[in-house]
């Protein structure tokens with residue numbers, strides 16, 4: 001392989017891709033991505049990638065299906081242009097919540113996406129905070145999963161608050177929340193949440209939250225329903241303040257209204273997904289994962305450990 005790293009971006013999150021490339025001391029690879037009159041996506045790689053170590057950044061955000069298809073087409077173009085190795089860099093993995101068959105006659109779309117990436121020509125995957133760690137098992141190619149936890153913990157720690165309690169939105173987040181609690185030297189509490197159709201009910205908070213500064217930790221915020229319901233109950237149980245951290249700020253159009261209504265004291269998210277001003281709740285702070293992805297890319301290219309970034 002030549003000693004060249006080339007970072008390409010799809011159209012989903014060019015600002016993050018540019019930050020990653022800039023941390024690697026280079027510009028984004030040149031590519032043309034257009035639509036024909038028949039709505040077909042067309043991609044042309046505008047520079048030589050023969051024998052290069054290529055990284056393609058594409059996140060999941062609306063229009064999700066178009067971005068997935070664009071990613072597959074871009075990988076196909078790079079494979080046919082003789083790139084030696086192609087890593088799909090997916091800051092927020094598409095269809096990540098469709099990861100189990102928990103009702104009859106439904107798909108496991110996260111697995112389907114994994115198969116499509118391999119069929120297109122991806123040799124590796126680099127992603128961040130999958131909804132469930134076992135999704136890594138969907139891949140037949142090497143997969144590295146980065147964690148936003150250290151960056152988001154630093155953001156919370158910079159508030160200088162004492163008497164913190166980390167709150168998992170539901171039991172499935174318990175391990176994730178425990179890691180936050182250890183790192184922040186905080187207590188731990190769990191929400192007893194049930195999703196009924198499109199509606200979220202939080203029946204109970206298990207753990208001591210009275211007179212504490214609560215930090216709800218989530219992998220993603222979509223409608224904001226989980227956070228709003230958990231925050232309301234935390235306030236009724238006497239929490240002094242409620243902060244939120246989430247890796248993926250999906251922020252559906254109704255999220256600002258839902259979250260602003262309960263008055264969250266601070267929301268810390270990353271830039272895995274681009275934020276739109278109209279859909280961003282008040283008191284939202286963005287922590288960039290650009291440098292972390294760049295360092296992971298540097299290590300993958302150099303054959304160094306990626307997991308040691310988190311030890």
Ligand code: R5P
Nearest residue numbers: 169220221222223224225226
């Ligand atoms: C679900 O299991 C996830 O961890 C989040 O709780 C969920 O994606 C949040 O969605 P929403 O903001 O729509 O409640």
